[in-house]
Amino acid sequence: MGHQYKAVQWNVAKIVYDLYCLAALAAFIGIFMTVGLAAHPSGHRADPVVLLIRALGTAAFLMLTIVLAIGPLARLSPRFNPMLYNRRHFGVMTFLVAAAHFGLATFWYHASGPLNPFVSLLVSNPLYQSAEGFPFEVFGLAAFAILFVMAATSHDYWLNNLSAPVWKALHMLVYAAFGLLVLHVAYGALMTEKSAIYPALTVAAFAIVAALHLWTGLRERRRDAGMRGVSASDGWIDVCAPADIPDKRAVIAPLPSGERVAIFRDGAKICAMTNACRHQNGPLGEGCIKDGAVTCPWHGWQYRPEDGVSPPPYTEKIATYDTRLSAGRVFVKVRPNAPGQRSQFIMMGAAP
Amino acid sequence: MTLNRGVYRGRADSDMFIGWAKTPAVDRRFLVAALPTMLAGVAGAAYAVASNLDDPGAGAWKTGALYRATGVLATRPYPMLRVADATAPDGVRSVLIVAQGKCTSALKLPANDGRSYAVAGALIERGARRMIEVPLMLGDWLTPADESAALPPPRIEPLGRKTLAGQIMDTKCFFGVMRPSRGKTHKACASLCIRGGIPPSFWAKGRDGRESVLLMTDPDGGPLGESILPFIADPVRIDGEVFRVDDLLQFRVATHAIARI
Ligand code: FES
Numbered sequence: 131m132g133h134q135y136k137a138v139q140w141n142v143a144k145i146v147y148d149l150y151c152l153a154a155l156a157a158f159i160g161i162f163m164t165v166g167l168a169a170h171p172s173g174h175r176a177d178p179v180v181l182l183i184r185a186l187g188t189a190a191f192l193m194l195t196i197v198l199a200i201g202p203l204a205r206l207s208p209r210f211n212p213m214l215y216n217r218r219h220f221g222v223m224t225f226l227v228a229a230a231h232f233g234l235a236t237f238w239y240h241a242s243g244p245l246n247p248f249v250s251l252l253v254s255n256p257l258y259q260s261a262e263g264f265p266f267e268v269f270g271l272a273a274f275a276i277l278f279v280m281a282a283t284s285h286d287y288w289l290n291n292l293s294a295p296v297w298k299a300l301h302m303l304v305y306a307a308f309g310l311l312v313l314h315v316a317y318g319a320l321m322t323e324k325s326a327i328y329p330a331l332t333v334a335a336f337a338i339v340a341a342l343h344l345w346t347g348l349r350e351r352r353r354d355a356g357m358r359g360v361s362a363s364d365g366w367i368d369v370c371a372p373a374d375i376p377d378k379r380a381v382i383a384p385l386p387s388g389e390r391v392a393i394f395r396d397g398a399k400i401c402a403m404t405n406a407c408r409h410q411n412g413p414l415g416e417g418c419i420k421d422g423a424v425t426c427p428w429h430g431w432q433y434r435p436e437d438g439v440s441p442p443p444y445t446e447k448i449a450t451y452d453t454r455l456s457a458g459r460v461f462v463k464v465r466p467n468a469p470g471q472r473s474q475f476i477m478m479g480a481a482p
Numbered sequence: 483m484t485l486n487r488g489v490y491r492g493r494a495d496s497d498m499f500i501g502w503a504k505t506p507a508v509d510r511r512f513l514v515a516a517l518p519t520m521l522a523g524v525a526g527a528a529y530a531v532a533s534n535l536d537d538p539g540a541g542a543w544k545t546g547a548l549y550r551a552t553g554v555l556a557t558r559p560y561p562m563l564r565v566a567d568a569t570a571p572d573g574v575r576s577v578l579i580v581a582q583g584k585c586t587s588a589l590k591l592p593a594n595d596g597r598s599y600a601v602a603g604a605l606i607e608r609g610a611r612r613m614i615e616v617p618l619m620l621g622d623w624l625t626p627a628d629e630s631a632a633l634p635p636p637r638i639e640p641l642g643r644k645t646l647a648g649q650i651m652d653t654k655c656f657f658g659v660m661r662p663s664r665g666k667t668h669k670a671c672a673s674l675c676i677r678g679g680i681p682p683s684f685w686a687k688g689r690d691g692r693e694s695v696l697l698m699t700d701p702d703g704g705p706l707g708e709s710i711l712p713f714i715a716d717p718v719r720i721d722g723e724v725f726r727v728d729d730l731l732q733f734r735v736a737t738h739a740i741a742r743i
Contacts, residue, residue, distance in 0.1 A: 141501060141502050143501040143502070143505070144501065150517060153521075154520070154521055154524045157521065157524060157525055157528070158524050158525070158527070158528045159528075161525050161528035161529055161532070162528040162531065162532040163532075164532075165528065165529050165532035165533050166532035166533075166535060169532065169533050169535060170537050170538060173540050173542075174537050174538055174539060174540050174661070175538070175661065176535065176538040176661050176662065177538065177660055177661040177662075180538075180660060180661065180662065181532075184531075184532075184535070185528075185532070188527075188528075188531050192524070192527060208493055208495070208498065208499065209508075209509060209512040209516075211498075211499045211509075212499050212501075212505070212509055212513060215499070215501040216501070238671075239668070239670055239671040239674070240670065240671070240674060241583075242582070242583030242584055242585070243583065243584030243585060243674040243675065243677070243678045244584065244585050244587075244674070244677050244678040244679075245674060245677070250670065250674050251670070254669075254670035254671070254673045254674045254677075255666075255669050255670040255673065256673075256711065256712055257712065257716075263666075263716060265670070266666065266667070267670060317666070318666055318667050319667060321665070321666040322536075322662075322664075322665030322666045322667045322668070323534075323535060323536055323665075324536050325534035325535075325536070327530060327531075327534045328531070328534070331527075331530070331531070353488070353490060355488070356487065356488020356489065356490070357486070357487070357488035357489070360486070360487070360488065367486075368486050369485070369486050369489050370484055370485040370486055370489055371484040373484075374484055374485050374491075375491075376491065376493075376494045379491070379492055379493055379494060380491075380492040381485065381489050381490065381491050381492065382489065382490055382491075382492055383486070383488070383489045384488055384489075392492065413492070415492040416492040416493050417492065417493075417498065418493070418498045420498075420500060420503065425498070425500055427493075427498060427499075427500075429501060430500040430501050430502050430503070459484075
């Protein structure tokens with residue numbers, strides 16, 4: 131079972147996405163170096179290597195901030211879905227930029243001395259007991275270790291082999307990495323540079339990421355609380371009238387159990403399935419029906435509405451839910467069917 | 483509204499972006515506006531961060547040309563060449579000698595015998611302060627010369643006890659190898675250099691804004707040991723004895739007299 135794993139499944143959107151990210155990165159580094167070298171008169175010119183270390187570090191921080199902002203932005207508006215689409219490549223790119231920053235800084239500041247560069251990285255800034263002098267290198271190193279593990283396990287191969295919950299937990303560490311990077315910047319650059327623009331930009335990056343997550347998180351919590359009080363004494367729940375579901379789209383019912391169900395309408399047919407995409411838990415109910423299949427808004431994985439099985443050649447399966455029409459209302463059964471099991475679904479006009 | 487309480491719509495618009503399918507017009511319009519805007523934002527961020535960096539300081543590391551100096555070799559407190567120079571006060575310019583990289587112990591200099599040598603390497607220069615970085619790979623960077631009679635012995639003038647506030651830094655980076663070479667992001671590098679035998683210096687900024695750089699030694703004018711490592715690149719106040727030795731200021735300090743500010 132499972133997908134055919136190719137190294138990367140390319141298409142035009144992904145290529146355009148990656149080229150755009152590379153161009154933006156090149157622009158950032160190019161402008162940073164040009165402006166940084168010209169910022170001071172010729173006798174006071176910054177060392178290009180130090181400048182490049184700073185350009186790469188700033189780029190990695192900015193990229194991680196963007197990576198973390200894309201998720202909630204896509205929840206707030208589907209216009210951001212194209213940015214989510216190949217976010218994984220952007221994440222790996224972030225890791226590579228961080229790796230270049232780490233490698234160059236370790237080489238430039240710690241190599242060709244009396245200590246092994248990696249030992250030096252840990253001991254040359256020795257004030258571990260100090261609140262203010264604490265070595266910023268350690269925060270950066272820890273963040274880098276997390277980004278490394280994430281980049282190394284980013285392929286769907288690992289998602290399947292580590293199981294989704296483990297993979298998800300692992301990739302939630304990105305928030306720890308972001309926090310560590312904020313500390314890395316606060317204890318390093320912000321304690322070195324005098325301009326107030328640096329603390330301002332760092333606080334802004336942190337605040338944007340935090341506010342977006344808080345906003346979407348609260349909204350989701352409110353939504354999940356939605357049906358908590360609804361009784362399902364006979365095992366069925368009243369959801370809506372058939373016409374409430376836009377054609378080829380879905381409504382989402384947060385069941386009292388905490389599960390979310392996506393109830394799709396394709397013309398006269400109404401089918402229900404779990405809201406969680408098998409791929410990366412994308413919100414299927416925010417997707418649509420395309421070529422007769424439920425299509426995830428995040429990366430376009432597809433499932434047949436009746437049985438939750440991906441159309442051939444794929445074989446992914448998700449849980450389905452039974453639906454029935456009663457007194458002009460759509461009811462959904464709270465107990466899910468096994469993944470891939472054909473559900474009892476509604477054909478309007480077909481049943482009395 | 484006939485949706486049951488708590489049920490909500492996914493999306494109602496007819497188009498949806500799917501990576502492998504044709505991009506809907508509404509998304510295309512959004513991207514046409516958003517992609518250049520984001521690019522401008524990225525460019526603006528690069529400009530804002532790069533244009534506000536502190537002045538990295540004056541200093542040069544002239545790796546392009548081989549610099550030669552001839553003078554009397556001294557090894558205490560740190561390896562240096564005393565060079566006759568009419569532009570220097572008292573006619574003597576001190577040129578510190580360091581090796582490539584961050585280890586100077588590898589220099590293996592002959593004994594402090596007052597003889598003259600010619601030294602070849604890359605010049606590191608910050609204002610009137612000079613240093614020569616010798617490529618150890620190059621076997622003949624140090625060759626005996628014969629003008630020993632030309633220089634008087636070093637003039638050592640005590641300038642009294644002083645309490646100075648500033649930062650301890652390694653001379654090599656500060657004289658020009660790294661720009662910027664101050665502050666916390668440079669701390670580990672400075673500490674590694676000083677551990678490797680590169681002479682430590684004290685950078686003090688007076689109330690009038692004038693900066694002075696003093697070569698640091700132990701209370702007897704000998705090399706300082708690793709005991710100062712925890713204080714490097716931190717703002718500190720030190721109570722010590724200031725001397726002028728030829729053209730260099732020397733700050734003779736005991737480690738216990740270093741106080742973090
Ligand atoms: S989460 Fe990736 S396709 Fe659904």
